[in-house]
Amino acid sequence: MEARDQVAKTAAELTSAMARLRARLRAESEPRVMPWTWSQLTILGRIIENGPTTVSDLARAEHVRRQSMAETVAVLRADGLIGAEPDPDDRRKAVISVTEKGLALSTTIPAAREKWLAATMAELLDSRECEVLLEAASIVNRIAQHKD
Amino acid sequence: MEARDQVAKTAAELTSAMARLRARLRAESEPRVMPWTWSQLTILGRIIENGPTTVSDLARAEHVRRQSMAETVAVLRADGLIGAEPDPDDRRKAVISVTEKGLALSTTIPAAREKWLAATMAELLDSRECEVLLEAASIVNRIAQHKD
DNA sequence: CGGATATCAGACCTACTGACATTG
DNA sequence: CCAATGTCAGTATGTCTGATATCC
Numbered sequence: 001m002e003a004r005d006q007v008a009k010t011a012a013e014l015t016s017a018m019a020r021l022r023a024r025l026r027a028e029s030e031p032r033v034m035p036w037t038w039s040q041l042t043i044l045g046r047i048i049e050n051g052p053t054t055v056s057d058l059a060r061a062e063h064v065r066r067q068s069m070a071e072t073v074a075v076l077r078a079d080g081l082i083g084a085e086p087d088p089d090d091r092r093k094a095v096i097s098v099t100e101k102g103l104a105l106s107t108t109i110p111a112a113r114e115k116w117l118a119a120t121m122a123e124l125l126d127s128r129e130c131e132v133l134l135e136a137a138s139i140v141n142r143i144a145q146h147k148d
Numbered sequence: 149m150e151a152r153d154q155v156a157k158t159a160a161e162l163t164s165a166m167a168r169l170r171a172r173l174r175a176e177s178e179p180r181v182m183p184w185t186w187s188q189l190t191i192l193g194r195i196i197e198n199g200p201t202t203v204s205d206l207a208r209a210e211h212v213r214r215q216s217m218a219e220t221v222a223v224l225r226a227d228g229l230i231g232a233e234p235d236p237d238d239r240r241k242a243v244i245s246v247t248e249k250g251l252a253l254s255t256t257i258p259a260a261r262e263k264w265l266a267a268t269m270a271e272l273l274d275s276r277e278c279e280v281l282l283e284a285a286s287i288v289n290r291i292a293q294h295k296d
Numbered sequence: 297c298g299g300a301t302a303t304c305a306g307a308c309c310t311a312c313t314g315a316c317a318t319t320g
Numbered sequence: 321c322c323a324a325t326g327t328c329a330g331t332a333t334g335t336c337t338g339a340t341a342t343c344c
Contacts, residue, residue: 003275011266011279012193013285015173018166019190020292023211025163026311039334042167056301061172068335070303092301092343114159122155129287130158136284138159138279140192143268144168174335185309204325214326216311240319240325 014140015120028116034109036079041106041113044074044081044098049105063144081105089098176264182257185229189254189261191220192229192246197253199243202235211292229253270279 029038036044040048046061047053059069073096078083087093098106121130149157160164177186184192194209195201199255221244221281235241246254269278 004270006275006278006282007266007273008262008268008291010282010285011262011269015265015280015288016190016193017263017285017288018170018291018321019187020210021288022166022170023311024292025213037333039167040161042164054301061200062168063175063295064334065336066302067304071334090301090344094302111177114163117163118155118159118295119292120296121159124291124294125155125287127151127154130154130288132280132283133162133287134154134158135280137165139273139281140165141161143265143272144165144172146268148268148271171335187310202325212310213312215313215328218326219310238320238325242326 007071021037023078029113033111036075036109039072040075041109042108043069046100047082047096048098048103052095054093054095056093076102091109173265175264177261178180182261184223186261187220188223189257191217192224192254195230195244196251200243202243204241208294222273225252232285 025038043058043062046058050061055070055073056066058073059066062069073082073084077084078097080099082096083099084094084096087095121133125133173186189205191210194206198209203221204214204223207214208216220265221230225232227243228247229246231247232242232244235243269281273281
């Protein structure tokens with residue numbers, strides 16, 4: 001197969017595989033037992049990982065509009081998982097950071113959220129395949145964050 | 149790292165990487181020039197790839213409800229990309245299949261849809277990394293379709 | 297005044313659940 | 321009578337665009 005075809009085929013396979021796994025994860029998740037959505041917990045994780053930030057910065061990093069990110073952040077804030085304070089240096093900004101409650105939650109909930117995926121992976125994959133996925137995740141992150 | 153931690157970490161990295169790439173693809177797509185959505189074209193592709201089928205079968209394969217899939221299929225049908233006929237053997241079923249128009253479209257549009265992704269991959273990745281992604285896609289498909 | 301930040305309002309896409317008629 | 325298919329109706333989530341006010 002030619003290199004250009006290889007890339008095109010991989011791009012197509014990757015997007016459809018992602019869509020299927022995403023749908024399967026939704027099908028396997030039990031919304032009743034968890035008050036927070038996938039997106040909300042992902043953003044909580046990113047705030048914890050990268051430290052205090054602003055809605056606009058988060059929106060840029062995740063490639064969504066400020067308004068969309070503000071919605072997600074508002075839920076986390078209403079539930080007391082994150083807090084917001086005006087930036088003393090630039091009063092347009094509101095700096096958001098994780099609270100004790102948010103930090104405590106992040107150590108217990110994500111495990112439950114990915115329970116089905118982790119269990120299925122453990123059942124289905126050998127350690128080499130697991131490593132392939134981990135490297136793939138790193139490559140995908142690199143692609144997603146690439147500046148043109 | 150212990151094997152169980154390895155799996156949990158990979159599951160977490162994979163889901164967040166997928167979410168980021170998905171968001172980036174949405175940000176890079178230009179909806180103005182294309183009247184069909186991502187999901188609709190994905191389903192069209194699957195119908196072409198796997199041949200004539202029913203709404204319920206498609207819904208099972210993609211892990212969504214019949215009603216959700218019916219919505220997607222209805223748009224494709226209204227635009228003449230697919231057709232539907234009652235199954236003579238089982239009159240509950242409606243067999244859907246691709247039309248000439250749908251087939252013609254599928255050879256031109258998907259390339260445009262994944263244009264940014266393919267171009268970025270070609271720029272960023274060497275051939276080994278490309279192969280890692282292709283294998284990862286195959287593994288992800290296996291996980292998504294695994295029966296418990 | 298131009299640029300960035302935040303927020304309000306309205307819309308759309310893609311799922312979901314529940315209820316129903318038809319057929320096997 | 322029970323199971324499967326398809327469809328109608330209503331709802332939720334997460335995104336979008338457009339408009340507005342505030343601040344640098």
